[in-house]
Amino acid sequence: MRFAFYSRSDDNSENIKKSLMEKLVSIGFTFNEQKPELIIFIGGDGTFLRAVHEHLNTIDKISFIGVRSGTLGFFCDYGSDELDLLVSELKYGKTQLGSYRMIEANLKYQTRQTTIYAVNEIRLENPFHTMICEVQINGEKLEHFRGNGLIVSSNLGSSAYNKSLGGALVDPSVSMLQLTEIATIQNNVYHSLGSSLVLGAERTVNLIGDLNRSVVGFDHIFLETGESLTAIEIRLSKKTVQILHKSGHSYIDLLHKTFVVD
Ligand code: NAP
Ligand code: MN
Numbered sequence: 001m002r003f004a005f006y007s008r009s010d011d012n013s014e015n016i017k018k019s020l021m022e023k024l025v026s027i028g029f030t031f032n033e034q035k036p037e038l039i040i041f042i043g044g045d046g047t048f049l050r051a052v053h054e055h056l057n058t059i060d061k062i063s064f065i066g067v068r069s070g071t072l073g074f075f076c077d078y079g080s081d082e083l084d085l086l087v088s089e090l091k092y093g094k095t096q097l098g099s100y101r102m103i104e105a106n107l108k109y110q111t112r113q114t115t116i117y118a119v120n121e122i123r124l125e126n127p128f129h130t131m132i133c134e135v136q137i138n139g140e141k142l143e144h145f146r147g148n149g150l151i152v153s154s155n156l157g158s159s160a161y162n163k164s165l166g167g168a169l170v171d172p173s174v175s176m177l178q179l180t181e182i183a184t185i186q187n188n189v190y191h192s193l194g195s196s197l198v199l200g201a202e203r204t205v206n207l208i209g210d211l212n213r214s215v216v217g218f219d220h221i222f223l224e225t226g227e228s229l230t231a232i233e234i235r236l237s238k239k240t241v242q243i244l245h246k247s248g249h250s251y252i253d254l255l256h257k258t259f260v261v262d
Contacts, residue, residue, distance in 0.1 A: 001029045001090070004036035006051035008043025013069040016042050016080055020067070023087045038090075038244075041076070042067045045160075048075040049219040052119050052241055059102075063242040065095065074159055074258060077246040085246070095244035100172060101201075103154050104237035107216060110228040116218050119241060120157030122234050123217035124207055125149030125182060133209035135179075135192075137199065143192045145207075147184035149214070152177050152205050152234045156241075159258070167196040171251055175201040177236060205234040 003024055007013040020040060021031065039062055041051040048066055055062050066076035067086065078086045089095045105122045107114050116122065124131065131149050135142045153162035158170040158178060167180040179197045186194060211229040215222050
């Protein structure tokens with residue numbers, strides 16, 4: 001197995017990396033940064049997002065496995081005290097493979113188009129001026145939106161920004177897109193849906209309008225659209241991310257450990 005690391009680069013993460021390097025080489029794995037089949041990310045959820053974007057072009061040939069070097073980590077199944085467990089689960093094929101579809105958006109500018117990909121969500125935001133756009137689902141008008149922005153999140157992203165906005169947490173076994181509003185204007189004149197909308201896996205969300213002053217965000221990345229952005233078309237992507245989970249991994253237990261204090 002050819003492996004490489006993606007580390008948050010703080011001292012703790014670097015020490016974990018050194019230790020894992022020795023342990024993995026000792027079971028016959030090969031360190032190879034050019035053509036890795038396995039990326040071990042060490043840090044937090046943000047580290048995972050960065051690792052995925054770094055390897056986007058070869059994402060279908062790679063699996064990710066995560067070690068927490070901080071306290072939490074939704075995507076990091078192993079603690080820093082579980083390195084031997086991680087190595088033995090890899091050696092004996094005991095990990096549980098999770099395959100998750102990414103989200104993609106086609107950004108339509110006046111003179112060109114480009115596609116972006118995200119694990120968590122794709123956002124269109126303007127915190128300084130009311131963002132006005134038409135929202136269409138599969139080409140049908142849903143609403144004329146006025147507010148700070150809209151996000152479309154994946155099942156994996158439901159516990160990130162989407163949760164802070166009051167969107168629902170989604171079991172990763174459900175294939176869907178979730179459209180959630182950011183600070184909508186709601187009064188006698190303007191009214192939009194006012195709740196999160198969970199959409200089937202084959203739906204497309206179109207945001208259409210004069211989007212020049214809005215910022216397009218995807219995972220930890222954002223684009224300031226200096227040129228004329230006229231529409232965004234968002235859908236589930238064919239690209240998937242493979243995560244090797246710790247044996248016995250459970251989404252319900254993860255929710256309990258991450259969000260519930262009792
Ligand atoms: P960040 O500002 O460090 O991320 C915000 C927090 O979200 C961090 O605690 C991060 O964990 C956690 N997180 C990321 N993805 C998650 C997921 N799928 N489920 C649960 N928690 C998750 O920035 P970042 O690390 O580069 O992550 C980018 C993400 O931050 C974006 O995709 C967006 O979802 C999220 N975000 C959230 C808010 C908000 O909640 N108000 C605002 C902006 C962005 P770690 O500390 O382990 O990295
Ligand atoms: Mn972070």
